[in-house]
Amino acid sequence: MHKWDFASVFANTDALLAGAAGTLRIFALCLVLGLSLGLIVGLGRTSRSRWLYWPASAFVEFFRNTPVLVQILWFYFALPMLLPFQIGPLAAAALGISLNSAAFSAEIFRGGIQSIDPGQWDGARAIGMGWGQAMRRIILPQALKRMTPALTNRAIEIFKMSTLASAVAYVELLQQGKLIASLNFNPIEAYTAIAVIFFVFLWPLVQMTYFLERRLKRDE
Amino acid sequence: MSILGVSGLTKRFGQADVLRGLDLEVAPGERIAILGASGSGKSTLLRCLNFMEMPDSGTVTLDGKIVGRRESELIQVRQRIGMVFQQFNLFPHMTAIGNVMEGLRTVRRFPKAEAQARAEKELARVGLADKAASYPAHLSGGQKQRVAIARALAMEPELMLFDEPTSALDPELVGEVLGVIRTLADEGRTMLLVTHELGFAYHVATRVIFLADGVIHEEGTPDQVLVHPTKERTRAFLASHKEYSLQG
Numbered sequence: 530m531h532k533w534d535f536a537s538v539f540a541n542t543d544a545l546l547a548g549a550a551g552t553l554r555i556f557a558l559c560l561v562l563g564l565s566l567g568l569i570v571g572l573g574r575t576s577r578s579r580w581l582y583w584p585a586s587a588f589v590e591f592f593r594n595t596p597v598l599v600q601i602l603w604f605y606f607a608l609p610m611l612l613p614f615q616i617g618p619l620a621a622a623a624l625g626i627s628l629n630s631a632a633f634s635a636e637i638f639r640g641g642i643q644s645i646d647p648g649q650w651d652g653a654r655a656i657g658m659g660w661g662q663a664m665r666r667i668i669l670p671q672a673l674k675r676m677t678p679a680l681t682n683r684a685i686e687i688f689k690m691s692t693l694a695s696a697v698a699y700v701e702l703l704q705q706g707k708l709i710a711s712l713n714f715n716p717i718e719a720y721t722a723i724a725v726i727f728f729v730f731l732w733p734l735v736q737m738t739y740f741l742e743r744r745l746k747r748d749e
Numbered sequence: 750m751s752i753l754g755v756s757g758l759t760k761r762f763g764q765a766d767v768l769r770g771l772d773l774e775v776a777p778g779e780r781i782a783i784l785g786a787s788g789s790g791k792s793t794l795l796r797c798l799n800f801m802e803m804p805d806s807g808t809v810t811l812d813g814k815i816v817g818r819r820e821s822e823l824i825q826v827r828q829r830i831g832m833v834f835q836q837f838n839l840f841p842h843m844t845a846i847g848n849v850m851e852g853l854r855t856v857r858r859f860p861k862a863e864a865q866a867r868a869e870k871e872l873a874r875v876g877l878a879d880k881a882a883s884y885p886a887h888l889s890g891g892q893k894q895r896v897a898i899a900r901a902l903a904m905e906p907e908l909m910l911f912d913e914p915t916s917a918l919d920p921e922l923v924g925e926v927l928g929v930i931r932t933l934a935d936e937g938r939t940m941l942l943v944t945h946e947l948g949f950a951y952h953v954a955t956r957v958i959f960l961a962d963g964v965i966h967e968e969g970t971p972d973q974v975l976v977h978p979t980k981e982r983t984r985a986f987l988a989s990h991k992e993y994s995l996q997g
Contacts, residue, residue, distance in 0.1 A: 580798050651801060652838030652897075656852030656904055657828035659820065666855050 535715040538722045548705030549726065555691045558623045559660075560684055562629030563732060570631055571638025572664070573663055593634035598693050601625035605697040622694030630687050633636065637679045643671035681738035685731060702726060751810070752777045752908060752939055753798065758807035759963075760793050763934040765952035767793045768961035770807065775908070775941065780934050782971070783943045786986060791943040793934035794911045794960065798941070799830040812907075828856060831901030836895040839885040845896045846872060846881040849903050857904070859922040875929050889923030895929055908939035915946060947990055951975050959983045 573585025577685075592600070605621035616624075645668050653663035673680075695704035702723050710719035753775040760768040767790045775781060785791045796802040798809060800816070800823045807855060809816045816826050839848050849868035853859040859867070872878050875895035885893055895916055911930065915923040927949050933940065934953045944950055944967050950957055957964060957974040959967040959982075967980045 646838075648834065648836050648838040650839065651832075651834060652840060652900075653799060655799065655827060655832040655834075655838075656857040656900065657824050658852070659824055662855050667840055667849065674842075 531717060533718065533719050534715060535713045535722065538709060538718045540613075540712075541709045544705045544709060545702070545722070545726070547700055548702040551699060551704070552730075553690075553700035554556050555619065555623055555626070555694055555699065556688050558619075559626040559687050559691070560632060562623065562627035563687060564634050564683070566627065566631035566678065567634030568638050570635035571642065574635060574639040575642050578617050589635050590631045592628045593636075597625050597629045597690055598696055601693055601696055605675065618694065618697040618699035621697050622699050626687060626690045626693065629690070630683060634680065635687075637676050637683065638672070641676035641679075642668055644675060645671055647669075677745060678738060678742050681734070681741065685734060686737075688731060688734070689727070750777070750813070751775055752812060754808075754810035755794075756808050757797065758794070758797055758809070759761045759805045760797055761796045761805055762793075767963055768797065768804070768807075771960075771964050773958070773965065774978075775939060777939055778937050778955075779939055780953060780955045781941045782954035783941060783958045784950065784957065784959060784974075784986065787920075789960040790889050790963045791960055792912050795832075795941060795943055799827050799832055801827075801832070801981060807909075810922050814823065819988075828852075828904055829907050831904060831906030831909040833894070833897050833901055833909065833911045835916050837885075837890075837897045837917070839893055839897055839900070841885050843884075844881065845877060845883050845885070845888065845892075845899075848885070848896055849900045851888070852900065852904050860914060865974070867903055868899070872896070873903065874932075876925075877900045889922060891925045894918065894926045898926075898929055898933075902933075908941070911940060911944070912944040913943050913945070916942070945990070947987070949974060959986065961986075 570585045570588055573581040574589065576582050576585070601622050601624075604624045605618065606615060608621075609615050642664075649667055649671065650663060653667040658666070691701055692703040694701050695707060698704060706719045706723035712715040713719070751774040754775040755771060758768050758771040758773075759766070760966060767788075771790075771794060773794075773947050781792065783791050791942075795826065797804045800809075803818070811826055811829065817823060833989055835838070840851065843851060845866065846868045849871050850864040851859075852857075853864035853867060854861065854934070858865075866960050869878065869881065872881055877892060877895055877899070879886060880892060880896070885896070888896065898914075904910070915926050918926065923946070927946065930940075931953055932948075942954070952971075954971050956968060958965050959974055959978075967974055967978060967983045973979075974983065975987065978987060
C-alpha cells in the first residue's frame with residue numbers, strides 16, 4: 530500500500546509558484562492572441578470575398594486538424610532550421626496553442642455572427658452604416674452575448690492546453706510537477722498536486738461561466 | 750423636377766426575374782403607394798432604391814445625379830433616404846433613444862448632447878417621449894415601429910421608404926403607426942409606401958402604382974387606380990382584397 534507523503538511536494542512550493550506564474554502567463558498570452566486572431570479569421574469566414582474566405586478557411590482546417598503538441602514541437606525544433614532565428618519555449622508553445630485556439634474560436638465567431646438576424650444588417654445599413662460600423666456597433670455586441678458560453682469554454686481549454694508547453698520544457702505547472710517528481714521520486718503526490726492546483730484554478734472559472742449563462746438568459 | 754428617378758431597373762434572384770426594366774419618377778412631396786401581389790417586386794423595388802439590394806442593371810437618380818456603385822457613395826445615399834421595415838429591425842441591445850441616436854452618433858459623429866436632443870425630439874414626434882429608456886423587448890409592435898420611424902427621421906432624410914410598415918402588427922396596433930405616417934404626409938414629406946392598407950393608400954397617397962411582373966402595370970391617382978382601375982389584373986387584385994371587407 531502506498532504511503533502518501535505530500536511533504537515532499539510542499540517543500541517545493543517555490544517551484545510550484547513559479548510554475549503557476551508560467552501557466553498564467555501562457556494562458557493570458559494565448560487567450561488574447563487566440564481569441565483576437567480567431568475573431569479576424571472568423572470575420573474572414575463570413576466574408577463573401579473569396580480572397581478572404583479561402584485563406585481563412587484553409588487556416589481553420591489546417592489548425593483544427595493537426596495536434597497542438599505537434600505544432601508546438603514543430604515551431605520549437607523545425608521552424609528555427611528554416612528561419613535564421615531561434616524561437617524560445619514560450620514563443621513556440623504560445624504560437625501552437627494560440628493558432629489552434631484561433632481556429633476553433635474562429636468557428637465560434639463565425640457561427641455567432643451568422644446567427645444574427647439579417648434584419649439587423651438592414652437596420653444598420655439603412656441609417657448609413659458601413660460594414661465596420663455595423664459589425665462593431667450592431668452585430669458583434671449581440672453575437673458576443675450569444676457566444677459567451679462557447680468562448681468561456683475555449684478559455685478553459687486554453688488553460689488546460691498550457692500543460693503542452695512542458696513538451697518544450699517551458700516552466701509551467703506540469704513542467705514543475707515533472708521536475709519535483711523526478712527529484713523526489715514522488716510522481717503520485719507530485720502529479721496529484723498538479724491536478725488539484727488546476728482544479729482549484731478552473732473550478733471557479735467554470736462556476737463563473739454558469740453564472741454568466743444564467744445572467745445572459747435572464748436578459749433576453 | 751424629380752427628386753428620385755429610376756430607369757430600366759432590373760433585378761433577378763436566381764431564376765426569378767423580379768424587376769424587369771422598371772421606370773419611375775418621384776417629384777418632391779409626392780406620396781406614392783405601391784401595391785401588387787406577393788412576389789410582384791414591391792419590396793425589391795424599394796430595396797433597390799437605397800441599394801439594400803444591388804440592381805442588376807438600370808440607374809437610380811437622386812436629385813438629378815446618377816448614383817454610382819461605390820460603397821462610400823451608397824452609404825451617403827442611404828443617409829438621405831430613410832427606410833422603415835416590416836419587421837422594424839430595431840437594435841435590441843439599445844434603448845429606444847439609443848436606437849434613434851445611433852445613426853447620429855456613429856454615422857454623423859454628432860456630439861452626445863446634440864444627438865440626444867434630436868433623438869428626444871424625434872421620439873416626441875412619434876408620441877414616445879416617455880419610452881425613451883425602454884428596450885425594444887418591452888415595447889409593443891406599434892411602439893417598436895414608431896421608434897423605427899423616429900430612427901429613420903433622425904437622419905433628416907429627403908425621402909422615406911416604408912416597406913409594409915404595418916404588416917407585422919396586430920390589427921389594433923395598425924392605427925397608431927398609420928397615424929404617424931399620416932402626420933409625416935401632412936408635413937409634405939416625399940414618401941414611397943408598400944402597403945396592403947388600401948384605405949390608407951386611398952386617403953394619403955398622391956399616386957398609386959400597381960406592380961405586376963416586375964414592371965408598373967397601372968398607375969394614377971388613388972381614385973383612378975383603386976376605384977376605377979382599367980386593367981384586368983388590377984381589378985382582380987383589388988377584388989381579392991375586398992372580398993371579405995365590411996361595407997359600411
